[in-house]
Amino acid sequence: MSRQLIFILIALSVAIPLVIRIGLPNEVTSEVMHVYEEIDRLEAGSVVLVSFDHEASSLPEVKPMAQAILHHCFAKKLKVIGLALLAEGTAVGEQILRATADEHQAVHGQDYVFLGFRPQYQAAILGMGEDIRRVFPEDYSNTPLARLPMMRKVKNYEDICLIISVSDGDMPKRLAVATTAVMATSFYPFLSSGQMVGLLGGLKGAAEYEMLIKKPGMGQRGMDAQSVCHLVIILLVIAGNVGYFMKKPSTVGRPPSAAKAK
């Protein structure tokens, strides 16, 4: 099978389900349910920190997750502090936070703030543990934090109920992570040890969270495309193996080195 044909099959398997909805039923995994329950049990007025630690390349995957979580936070009347520990997360994070806040009539400075970006994330994370104002003296719109009503009672992590990292790479109190599917496996040891409350893995995580908050979005739409795409790849792998076994029956079951030696 030519490479061009494979590329066309993949393009069609992604594009067609995005246009024509299949509506395959999705199930909520315990990791996603734990994030939902953690946010849901917080009282109105509790402070949640959402860190946009991703690059623009993973936007189609992380944006639906960030939107779903922020919709839940604002619907629960939680106070949201947004920030970015990767430069490209700044513009993306600020836009997602502002757009979602506007939908819920949340007021900047009272219900949410966006602190912007700080380089060298290890130093920024450790510094915020001591005093957020020292790392971020002003927010993204250059307003001193002391002048923002919701930041007057927030000094460090002790005043924050939950930290959510929306990330596309490896990355403290109670932490939930929303990351790309490819990076999700990296977080299972922390989930198992109880260092993390829950995990949203890629578009599937977004789709599951959208189901929980009953607000369908790009996550659920994308799962049909991802299902068909995975199926096409599996069929391609099976076809490739069928071709391989039909072509070289004598080498079947032998390690490549033995087959080569023969």
Add this chain to the structure above:
Amino acid sequence: MQRTIPIIVCFVFGLFMLIQFFVPHRISVSAYQTVLDWMQIVFVFTLLVGVISYAKLNAKKVTRTQTGWGYNLIGLVGLAVMVILGLWKGTGEKTAFLWTFNNLQAPMQSTMFSLLAFFVASAAYRGFRARSWEAGLLLAIAIVVMLGRVPLGSFISQWIPDAANWILRTPSMAAKRGIYIGIGLGTISTSLRIILGIERTYLGGK
């Protein structure tokens, strides 16, 4: 002298960061906070070094009209345009910088990331062969996880997502945990070698 001073600085700061963790006194906490501030300041300068290095390398290729110099020129123009737009009207809402970021940079980067799907499919078709028992097992597990992580899996059978979740939560996590323990031990030993001046390759030269 060129090597001795950095080794002494590294030893003093390495030892300080190690000891201060166990000393909750306000002088220790304040000094720690100052070091964290300086880490960020130093990091910003490393970004600057990166940008200068990128510009120099690409400018060299353009002036020498080396193969693919057009791409290097586009990279340089892109860098210059984003810096000018950012300095001109800032990076906030309704600025040319943000428009360029949303409508050029983000779609281009997403496109590059999306291309992975095409290459993964092509590579899987050509290279994912059950040449041995182990390769066959890997292939079967990959198929179960791929199906189990999408709604199609539970549509076929509930067993598929259950098996996929078990694979991720048990054997895959165990392997990851082993890797992390290895990374942790490696980090500790390398850090001690650097602090004690045994490891000097970071200084460059011979």
